Amino acid sequence: xxxxxxxxxxxxxxxxxxxxxxxxxxxxxxxxxxxxxxxxxxxxxxxxxxxxxxxxxxxxxxxxxxxxxxxxxxxxxxxxxxxxxxxxxxxxxxxxxxxxxxxxxxxxxxxxxxxxxxxxxxxxxxxxxxxxxxxxxxxxxxxxxxxxxxxxxxxxxxxxxxxxxxxxxxxxxxxxxxxxxxxxxxxxxxxxxxxxxxxxxxxxxxxxxxxxxxxxxxxxxxxxxxxxxxxxxxxxxxxxxxxxxxxxxxxxxxxxxxxxxxxxxxxxxxxxxxxxxxxxxxxxxxxxxxxxxxxxxxxxxxxxxxxxxxxxxxxxxxxxxxxxxxxx
Amino acid sequence: xxxxxxxxxxxxxxxxxxxxxxxxxxxxxxxxxxxxxxxxxxxxxxxxxxxxxxxxxxxxxxxxxxxxxxxxxxxxxxxxxxxxxxxxxxxxxxxxxxxxxxxxxxxxxxxxxxxxxxxxxxxxxxxxxxxxxxxxxxxxxxxxxxxxxxxxxxxxxxxxxxxxxxxxxxxxxxxxxxxxxxxxxxxxxxxxxxxxxxxxxxxxxxxxxxxxxxxxxxxxxxxxxxxxxxxxxxxxxxxxxxxxxxxxxxxxxxxxxxxxxxxxxxxxxxxxxxxxxxxxxxxxxxxxxxxxxxxxxxxxxxxxxxxxxxxxxxxxxxxxxxxxxxxx
Numbered sequence: 132x133x134x135x136x137x138x139x140x141x142x143x144x145x146x147x148x149x150x151x152x153x154x155x156x157x158x159x160x161x162x163x164x165x166x167x168x169x170x171x172x173x174x175x176x177x178x179x180x181x182x183x184x185x186x187x188x189x190x191x192x193x194x195x196x197x198x199x200x201x202x203x204x205x206x207x208x209x210x211x212x213x214x215x216x217x218x219x220x221x222x223x224x225x226x227x228x229x230x231x232x233x234x235x236x237x238x239x240x241x242x243x244x245x246x247x248x249x250x251x252x253x254x255x256x257x258x259x260x261x262x263x264x265x266x267x268x269x270x271x272x273x274x275x276x277x278x279x280x281x282x283x284x285x286x287x288x289x290x291x292x293x294x295x296x297x298x299x300x301x302x303x304x305x306x307x308x309x310x311x312x313x314x315x316x317x318x319x320x321x322x323x324x325x326x327x328x329x330x331x332x333x334x335x336x337x338x339x340x341x342x343x344x345x346x347x348x349x350x351x352x353x354x355x356x357x358x359x360x361x362x363x364x365x366x367x368x369x370x371x372x373x374x375x376x377x378x379x380x381x382x383x384x385x386x387x388x389x390x391x392x393x394x395x396x397x398x399x400x401x402x403x404x405x406x407x408x409x410x411x412x413x414x415x416x417x418x419x420x421x422x423x424x425x426x427x428x429x430x431x432x433x434x435x436x437x438x439x440x441x442x443x444x445x446x447x448x449x450x451x452x453x454x455x456x457x458x459x
Numbered sequence: 460x461x462x463x464x465x466x467x468x469x470x471x472x473x474x475x476x477x478x479x480x481x482x483x484x485x486x487x488x489x490x491x492x493x494x495x496x497x498x499x500x501x502x503x504x505x506x507x508x509x510x511x512x513x514x515x516x517x518x519x520x521x522x523x524x525x526x527x528x529x530x531x532x533x534x535x536x537x538x539x540x541x542x543x544x545x546x547x548x549x550x551x552x553x554x555x556x557x558x559x560x561x562x563x564x565x566x567x568x569x570x571x572x573x574x575x576x577x578x579x580x581x582x583x584x585x586x587x588x589x590x591x592x593x594x595x596x597x598x599x600x601x602x603x604x605x606x607x608x609x610x611x612x613x614x615x616x617x618x619x620x621x622x623x624x625x626x627x628x629x630x631x632x633x634x635x636x637x638x639x640x641x642x643x644x645x646x647x648x649x650x651x652x653x654x655x656x657x658x659x660x661x662x663x664x665x666x667x668x669x670x671x672x673x674x675x676x677x678x679x680x681x682x683x684x685x686x687x688x689x690x691x692x693x694x695x696x697x698x699x700x701x702x703x704x705x706x707x708x709x710x711x712x713x714x715x716x717x718x719x720x721x722x723x724x725x726x727x728x729x730x731x732x733x734x735x736x737x738x739x740x741x742x743x744x745x746x747x748x749x750x751x752x753x754x755x756x757x758x759x760x761x762x763x764x765x766x767x768x769x770x771x772x773x774x775x776x777x778x779x780x781x782x783x784x785x786x787x
Contacts, residue, residue, distance in 0.1 A: 167511060168615060171695075173549040173680050174515035174607075176615045183495060184512060186591065187502035188558040188606060192598040221501040230516040232560065232604035263514065266604075270520040276560035276594075276604030278516060279502075287496060287504045352501050367499075 138241050145237035149267045152241055156248050156262070163261045165227055175263035177228055177280070185226075185281040187218035193273040201315050202330040204243045208250020209331050210405075211275045214354065216258055217334040217407035219281035221352035223288040223343025226260040226281035234270030251277065258336050285343050293349035293368035293412040299427035300419055302338035302409045304328060305357060305379070309403025310388045310396065317392070322384040334407035341420035347411040356404045356451015358439050361427075364412065365437035372439045374401070374427035395448070401441065402449035466569050473565035477595045480569055484576050484590070491589045493555055503591035505556055505608070513554075513609040515546035521601040529643050530658040532571045536578020537659050538733075539603045542682065544586055545662040545735035547609035549680035551616040551671025554588040554609035562598030579605065586664050613671050621677035621696035621740040627755035628747055630666035630737045632656060633685060633707070637731025638716045638724065645720065650712040662735035669748035675739040684732045684779015686767050689755075692740065693765040700767045702729070702755035723776075729769065730777035 138147045138155065147155075153170070162169040168176035191197060191214070197207045212229065219226040231251055235244055244267075252262050260279070293299075311329030320326055334352075342350055349368055353360045358374070365372045379400050381389075389396030412429055413419060432438070440446065466475045466483065475483075481498075490497045496504035519525060519542070525535045540557065547554040559579055563572055572595075580590050588607070621627075639657030648654055662680075670678055677696055681688045686702070693700050707728050709717075717724030740757055741747060760766070768774065 168550075168617060172615075172617050172619075173546040173678075174513045174552070174609075174615075176550065176552075176611065177512040177514065179507060179510065179512045182507065184505040184507045184608065185502045186505065186556065186558060186606075186608060188560045188592055188594050188604070190560040190562055190594045190596050190602075190604065192562050192596055194599075195597060218501040222496075222504065224502070224504075228514065230514060230606055232516045232518040232606070234518055234520050234602050264516055266516050266518045268518050268520055269523060270600060270602060271522075272599050274518075274562050274598060274602045274604075276516070276518065276602075276606075278514075278558055278560070278604075278606040280512065280514060280608070281502075283504065287500075287502075289496060289500050291500075350501075 142241045143238045144235055144241055144244060144269065147241040152244060153267055155245060160252050160262045163227060163259060166261055166263055170264050177263065183283045183287065185219050185222050185224040185283055185287065186278065187215055188276060188278045189214045191275045204246035205250035206330040208247040209254040211277050212251040212254035213332050213334050213407055215277045215279035216254065216260065216336065217352045219279050220334060220336055220339035221350050221409055222283060223285060223339050223350065224281040224283040225340055226258050226279050228261055228263045228280040229255050230278045231262055231265035232276035233265065233267045234274040236271060237269045284340065288343045288347045288350040290349055290351050290364050290367035293364055293370050293429050295370055295429055295431045296415055297348055297412040297429040298415055298425045299372055299374065299410065299412055299429060300423040301426045302422040303335035304333065304406045305353065305408045306385060306400035306403040308332055308405030309399040310385055312405065313392060313399065314388060322387055324384050325388060329405060332405055332407050335409055335422055338409040338420065338422050342409065342411045342423065345413065345420045346417050347413055350409060350411040353406065353408040353410055354404045356402045358401050358446060359451025361410060361439045365439050369432060369437055371430045371432045371437060372427055373430065373443055374439065374441050376442050378424065378426040398448045401446065402451050404451055470569045471565065472563055472567045472569055472572060475569040480572060481595055483573065488580050488590045491555060491587060494589055494591055498592050505591065511611045511615060513547050513550050513552040513611055513615065514606065515543055516604065516606045517542045519603045532574035533578035534658040536575040537582040539605050540579040540582035541660045541662050541735055543605045543607035544582065544588065544664065545680045545682065547607055548662060548664055548667035549678050549737055550611060551613060551667050551678065552609040552611040553668060554586050554607050556589055556591045556608040557583050558606045559590055559593035560604035561593065561595045562602040564599060565597045612668065616671050616675045616678040618677055618679050618692050618695035621692055621698050621757050623698055623757055623759045624743055625676055625740040625757040626743055626753045627700055627702065627738065627740055627757060628751040629754045630750040631663035632661065632734045633681065633736045634713060634728035634731040636660055636733030637727040638713055640733065641720060641727065642716060650715055652712050653716060657733060660733055660735050663737055663750055666737040666748065666750050670737065670739045670751065673741065673748045674745050675741055678737060678739040681734065681736040681738055682732045684730045686729050686774060687779025689738060689767045693767050697760060697765055699758045699760045699765060700755055701758065701771055702767065702769050704770050706752065706754040726776045729774065730779050732779055
C-alpha cells in the first residue's frame with residue numbers, strides 16, 4: 132500500500148486518465164482468499180458460503196459529507212469505508228468486499244484519488260475486507276459511492292425487534308465526531324482527539340457480531356444522530372425508548388469543547404452521528420458483550436406512539452442530521 | 460410501479476426530503492424471493508446459494524453519461540441499470556439485486572428522481588432483479604452509482620481466456636446507440652430508432668449465460684467501444700484479434716445517418732459502446748448460441764503484441780471512448 136505511485140508528481144486525473152489510475156489501484160489492493168475474480172474484468176466474482184449476503188451503499192459528496200480542507204484524502208477514504216462497514220456491523224455481519232464508485236473533477240490531483248483509495252483499502256483491511264471493483268469517472272465535484280458486501284454467521288439483527296422490557300445499549304465512542312465537527316466549523320483545530328474522531332471514526336467493528344451472538348433484539352448504526360437513529364428503532368419496533376443522561380460519561384475533551392463553545396456537550400452525544408457507534412437492544416437479563424454500556428430502556432409506546440425520550444421527557448436539542456435541512 | 464407519487468406535483472427533492480423520497484421508493488419496488496431484508500434497514504440481506512457472487516459498480520454523471528434534455532428520467536434509469544446488468548451478463552451470470560446510490564441537486568423535481576428509480580427498477584425487472592437498497596443525498600449535479608449483484612450457474616467467463624484459433628462473435632445491436640448519439644449531438648431527433656437505442660439500450664441479457672454454457676473462452680460487455688473492448692480481451696488473453704468489416708450487416712437507419720452526416724456508418728459499429736452488446740470468443744468448432752454472429756478470429760500475437768485489427772490492418776477510426784479525453 133506504500134508502493135510509489137505510478138504517475139508523475141503533480142499529475143491530475145486528466146493527465147493520468149481513468150484507466151491509468153484504476154490500473155494503479157487494481158495492482159496494489161490485497162485480495163482476500165474469497166475473491167475469485169478481482170478488479171479488472173466486467174465484474175468481480177466472490178466465492179461465498181451458502182447463506183446470507185449483506186449489502187449496503189453509502190454516497191458521500193464533497194462539501195456535504197467531507198471537505199478537502201478539513202481532512203486529508205486518506206482520512207476521507209477511511210471515513211467513507213467506515214460508514215459502509217458500519218452498516219454491515221449493525222446487522223451483526225462481517226464485511227468481506229467493497230466496490231468503490233468515484234466521480235471527480237478532471238483537474239483533481241491523481242495523488243489525492245490514490246490516497247483516497249488507499250484510505251478505503253486501509254479501513255477495509257481492519258475487518259479483512261477487499262476492494263474488489265469500482266468505477267471512476269469525471270464530474271464537477273468529488274462523489275464517493277461505496278458498496279459493501281458481507282456475511283452473517285447468524286440471523287441478521289434488524290431494527291424492528293426491540294421489545295418492551297429490553298435495555299438499550301451502546302458500543303463505541305459517541306459524540307466525539309460531532310464535537311470535532313463543531314470545532315472545525317468554528318475554524319479551530321483542537322482538541323486534536325475530537326478533530327481526529329471526526330476525520331477518522333473508529334467504529335466498534337466487533338460489536339455487531341458480538342451483539343448478535345449475545346441475542347440483541349434490535350440493532351442500528353448510529354450515523355444520523357443517536358436520538359434520530361434510536362427513533363428509527365422505536366418506529367420499526369413499535370416501542371418507546373428512553374435514554375438516561377447520566378448513562379454517558381463525558382470524556383475530558385468533550386467537557387473542554389462544551390465549555391469553550393458554551394454548549395452542553397451532551398448535545399454532541401445525543402445528536403451526533405459520525406462516530407458510527409452501534410446501538411442495540413437486549414433482553415434485560417442478557418449478558419452484554421464487552422464494550423456495550425446500558426444507556427436506556429424500552430417500553431410499550433404511549434401517546435403519541437413510538438418515540439424516544441430523554442430521562443422520560445421530550446428532548447428539545449438537536450436529535451441528529453435532517454438531510455437537506457442542513458446547509459453543510 | 461404506476462401508483463401515484465406520494466408527494467405534491469412540483470415538489471423538489473428539498474421539499475420532500477431524502478427520507479420522504481426514499482420511503483416512497485422502498486414501498487413500491489418489488490422484492491424477489493431471495494430478499495430476506497429489503498430496503499429500510501442498515502443493509503439489505505440476500506439469501507444466496509453456495510457459489511459465486513458476481514458484483515459490479517457503474518457511475519453515471521449528468522452531462523457526461525446522460526443529459527436531462529436528451530432523455531427522460533425513466534430512460535436514464537433504465538440505461539443506468541442496463542450498464543450494470545450487462546456487466547453481470549458478460550461474466551455469464553444472472554443479476555438478482557441492485558443498490559442505487561444517488562446524488563442530486565436539492566431543487567431537482569422529486570418526480571424526476573422517482574421516475575429515474577422506476578426506470579432502474581423496470582430494467583432490473585427484465586432479468587428478475589430487485590432494488591434492495593441505496594442512498595440518496597444532495598450534490599451539485601446528478602450522479603447515479605448502481606451496484607449489481609448476481610450469481611453464476613457455471614464458472615464465470617473472463618476476458619483472459621481467448622485462444623489462437625478461436626472465433627470472435629457478437630450478440631446484440633452494435634453501433635445503434637453511437638449513431639443515435641451522433642444524431643442528438645447535432646441537434647436532430649431522428650431516425651427515431653437510433654435515438655431510442657441511445658436513450659434505452661436493449662442489451663442481450665440472455666446472451667451471457669448462453670455463451671458460458673456454450674463454452675465461451677472469453678467474454679466482455681461492449682461499453683467503451685467495440686474495438687476498445689476487444690483490445691481489453693486481446694490484452695488480457697495475450698492474443699491478436701482480427702475483425703472483418705463484411706461481418707456487419709448495416710441496418711437501414713445506420714446507412715441513412717451515415718449518408719446524412721457524411722460518416723462511414725461502420726465507424727459507429729467499430730467505435731460505439733452504449734448498446735451493451737456482448738462480445739465473446741469460442742472454439743472454432745463450437746456451436747454458437749442463438750443471437751451470436753461471428754465477426755472475426757483470434758490469432759497468436761505478432762508484433763507489437765496483443766492488438767485488434769480490422770481486415771488484417773490497423774484501424775484509423777475511433778476505437779471507442781477514451782474517458783477524460785472527451786469533452787461530452
